[in-house]
Amino acid sequence: MSSPHRTGGRPVRERGGVEWSTVAMLPACPPTVAPRRETDCERERGRISGGSCCIVKPQAPQPHLANSNPCIGSFGSPSLSLHLAYPLPSPLLHRQTATNSGTRKLTALHHQPTQDQQEPEREMNADFGAPKDLAGGLQQRRSLYQPTLPPCLQGATVKVEYGDATTTIDPTCANVVAQAFPRTYGQPLVSFVAPPPDAVDKDRAPIRVGVVFSGRQSPGGHNVIWGLHDALKAYNPHSVLYGFVGGTEGLFANKTIEITDDVLASYKNQGGFDLLGRSIDQIRSTKQVNAAMTTCNNLNLDGLVIIGGVTSNSDAAQLAEALVQNNCKTKVVGVPVSLNGDLKNQFVETTVGFDTVCKVNSQLVSNVCLDAISAGKYYYFVRLMGRKASHVAFECALQSHPNMLILAEEVALSKLTLMEVINKICDGVQARAELGKFHGVLLIPEGLIESIPEMYALLQEINILHNNNVPVAEMPSQLSPWAAALFQFLPPFIRRELLLHQESDNSAQLSQIDTEQLLAHLVEAEMIKRTKEGRYKGRKFSSVCHFFGYQARGSVPSNFDCDYAYALGRISLHMIAAGLTGYMATVANLKDPVDKWRCAAAPLTAMMSVKRHLRGPGAIPIGKPAIHPSPIDLKGKAYELLREKASSFLLDDFYRTPGGIQYEGPGCNAKPITLTIENQDYMGDIEILKDCLSKVRTMVKPGCSREVLKAAISSMLSVTDVLTVMSHPLNAELPLYHFN
Numbered sequence: 106m107s108s109p110h111r112t113g114g115r116p117v118r119e120r121g122g123v124e125w126s127t128v129a130m131l132p133a134c135p136p137t138v139a140p141r142r143e144t145d146c147e148r149e150r151g152r153i154s155g156g157s158c159c160i161v162k163p164q165a166p167q168p169h170l171a172n173s174n175p176c177i178g179s180f181g182s183p184s185l186s187l188h189l190a191y192p193l194p195s196p197l198l199h200r201q202t203a204t205n206s207g208t209r210k211l212t213a214l215h216h217q218p219t220q221d222q223q224e225p226e227r228e229m230n231a232d233f234g235a236p237k238d239l240a241g242g243l244q245q246r247r248s249l250y251q252p253t254l255p256p257c258l259q260g261a262t263v264k265v266e267y268g269d270a271t272t273t274i275d276p277t278c279a280n281v282v283a284q285a286f287p288r289t290y291g292q293p294l295v296s297f298v299a300p301p302p303d304a305v306d307k308d309r310a311p312i313r314v315g316v317v318f319s320g321r322q323s324p325g326g327h328n329v330i331w332g333l334h335d336a337l338k339a340y341n342p343h344s345v346l347y348g349f350v351g352g353t354e355g356l357f358a359n360k361t362i363e364i365t366d367d368v369l370a371s372y373k374n375q376g377g378f379d380l381l382g383r384s385i386d387q388i389r390s391t392k393q394v395n396a397a398m399t400t401c402n403n404l405n406l407d408g409l410v411i412i413g414g415v416t417s418n419s420d421a422a423q424l425a426e427a428l429v430q431n432n433c434k435t436k437v438v439g440v441p442v443s444l445n446g447d448l449k450n451q452f453v454e455t456t457v458g459f460d461t462v463c464k465v466n467s468q469l470v471s472n473v474c475l476d477a478i479s480a481g482k483y484y485y486f487v488r489l490m491g492r493k494a495s496h497v498a499f500e501c502a503l504q505s506h507p508n509m510l511i512l513a514e515e516v517a518l519s520k521l522t523l524m525e526v527i528n529k530i531c532d533g534v535q536a537r538a539e540l541g542k543f544h545g546v547l548l549i550p551e552g553l554i555e556s557i558p559e560m561y562a563l564l565q566e567i568n569i570l571h572n573n574n575v576p577v578a579e580m581p582s583q584l585s586p587w588a589a590a591l592f593q594f595l596p597p598f599i600r601r602e603l604l605l606h607q608e609s610d611n612s613a614q615l616s617q618i619d620t621e622q623l624l625a626h627l628v629e630a631e632m633i634k635r636t637k638e639g640r641y642k643g644r645k646f647s648s649v650c651h652f653f654g655y656q657a658r659g660s661v662p663s664n665f666d667c668d669y670a671y672a673l674g675r676i677s678l679h680m681i682a683a684g685l686t687g688y689m690a691t692v693a694n695l696k697d698p699v700d701k702w703r704c705a706a707a708p709l710t711a712m713m714s715v716k717r718h719l720r721g722p723g724a725i726p727i728g729k730p731a732i733h734p735s736p737i738d739l740k741g742k743a744y745e746l747l748r749e750k751a752s753s754f755l756l757d758d759f760y761r762t763p764g765g766i767q768y769e770g771p772g773c774n775a776k777p778i779t780l781t782i783e784n785q786d787y788m789g790d791i792e793i794l795k796d797c798l799s800k801v802r803t804m805v806k807p808g809c810s811r812e813v814l815k816a817a818i819s820s821m822l823s824v825t826d827v828l829t830v831m832s833h834p835l836n837a838e839l840p841l842y843h844f845n
């Protein structure tokens with residue numbers, strides 16, 4: 106049997122005598138960047154503070170391991186539906202010197218691990234915060250793009266409107282969350298509106314703020330810092346913004362650069378996180394929280410802005426609570442930035458970077474579709490980043506119309522086994538062969554592997570062995586009999602990847618598990634079997650595998666991501682000025698033009714829930730309250746649309762070519778299809794409710810007629826009855842991840 110192969114990169118492994126190559130197969134080894142020349146102005150400024158010439162070493166690539174969670178999308182026949190984790194860096198302080206050649210030379214000063222575990226020293230470059238040469242015309246042109254601002258954010262100040270106290274998304278968890286966050290739970294929802302024209306401009310004291318990239322790279326992250334900086338200087342020109350160098354490690358070790366107009370100039374509207382770099386997505390252990398608090402105190406910060414996804418924002422909530430408990434004045438603000446699109450809830454419609462990443466990946470997928478149909482000989486198995494949920498793969502399917510999408514959420518819901526998933530794919534291949542089609546494109550979310558029940562159980566056993574410090578070489582022999590049997594059944598390359606250490610959220614290192622290769626391998630074996638049995642009479646099945654993820658993370662952000670991120674940066678400043686802590690900056694009604702966006706701050710605790718073992722009575726909460734990744738809504742409008750088109754996508758080669766991201770002209774303001782279809786506006790709906798309630802108050806005042814009073818009581822009783830039933834724990838609509 107020949108093996109599926111990857112294209113576009115260097116050969117990475119050999120299997121059965123066939124060399125495999127990959128386009129993104131070695132994500133742990135980012136492309137080597139030519140050393141950037143240090144400019145005269147940088148040398149003069151000595152831009153890294155916290156020890157005149159020290160810099161935290163950014164995280165070097167780790168041998169990444171695996172993690173995952175479930176989700177599957179269904180393409181093809183209605184029955185063809187399929188079910189469906191981060192390493193820690195070491196902080197290495199280096200002496201930084203300018204050399205004659207103009208590059209920075211880094212000399213190890215001392216090793217200061219901030220993790221609770223020892224890690225090897227790594228080399229790093231010291232270019233964070235350095236002006237970049239914007240070589241390409243597009244880069245230069247993009248640096249001149251001025252994000253559009255919602256009206257309420259156009260002045261130096263905003264009017265702050267406080268709403269009602271908040272609860273949590275899951276009524277059954279409210280007490281647990283309240284107990285875990287005694288000082289920050291139940292805070293009101295806050296809206297920002299334009300100040301009245303006659304508002305008196307009071308003296309505003311300068312503000313000191315720190316900002317850190319806590320999550321993974323996501324296009325648009327730089328614009329959050331830009332928006333924050335502009336709002337801070339407009340608020341009071343003597344305000345100061347510090348950027349922590351090297352991510353959370355820089356926060357723990359107090360390594361900063363001051364963010365100025367000069368520093369920002371070449372990072373505006375640009376991809377990557379290279380202005381400051383990133384390290385671990387974790388501010389969680391007592392040691393880490395204490396280190397962050399010490400830095401906030403030492404820098405006398407009024408505010409700390411944490412940029413990241415679900416994990417970073419859960420940590421932001423914990424840090425906020427700890428700072429209040431310790432009388433530290435620093436206000437903690439989270440900003441939703443993540444390519445995964447899984448930080449999605451009543452307040453957050455999408456995350457910064459999701460739009461760009463989906464557009465880049467959709468273009469790649471559609472290119473592969475056209476390649477497939479042109480030669481008619483390969484099946485392309487494309488795995489897409491996005492962690493546990495399948496949002497990226499789902500959006501890309503809507504944008505590019507591949508033949509099949511295997512949603513982790515569907516696989517998890519239907520509890521499909523690995524071989525059931527394989528058989529469904531093979532049925533699709535066979536149905537196409539009957540139409541004379543021997544090519545196709547399949548999208549596979551990286552979280553799929555964890556959504557397959559037996560794979561999830563195997564990964565859980567491996568996790569426990571890691572937690573018990575069992576050496577990797579001994580793990581296979583310590584698995585339960587059934588897990589050992591499954592492990593032995595899997596091809597050797599996957600076995601090695603499954604044994605990698607889990608990520609900071611205890612899930613497998615999803616980006617490192619070649620699920621697409623596993624599926625291609627097993628589909629080929631099944632097609633050979635079907636051929637031998639006479640069930641398949643078509644041409645020999647051949648596959649090519651790709652992993653699209655790192656290519657898109659560094660992309661130049663779309664206009665939507667530029668505008669959204671810049672607005673969130675400006676909102677963050679107003680939140681700190683208003684003294685809010687434990688909140689996330691949010692923008693609602695994103696599907697509409699920017700002048701209709703609603704800017705707000707939502708308490709992080711209102712987005713939290715606790716997992717439990719079972720549904721129904723006796724369900725016991727397990728673990729701590731956290732913001733969880735939100736899965737695809739299998740009852741949602743976007744999913745319905747996909748289901749409707751599944752058969753046509755499977756058989757008709759109804760490929761769509763979205764092309765590259767447009768920055769100007771028609772299509773430059775296109776938004777994610779899912780965002781448009783879902784049509785959310787939670788803040789707008791809250792306004793409608795407020796209006797209704799106030800109308801009732803106005804119309805049913807003491808003195809109104811008996812009839813009006815009776816009609817009001819009867820209507821209100823039925824409303825409260827419905828709401829009581831809906832908020833009962835047994836009826837609450839909770840996503841699958843809540844249940845183990």
Ligand SMILES: O=P(O)(O)OC[C@H]1O[C@](O)(CO)[C@@H](O)[C@@H]1O
Nearest residue numbers: 132191321445490491492615616
């Ligand atoms: O940069 P790293 O540590 O390899 O992170 C990879 C992970 O980060 C993400 O890109 C974003 O969370 C995931 O899709 C992926 O699993």
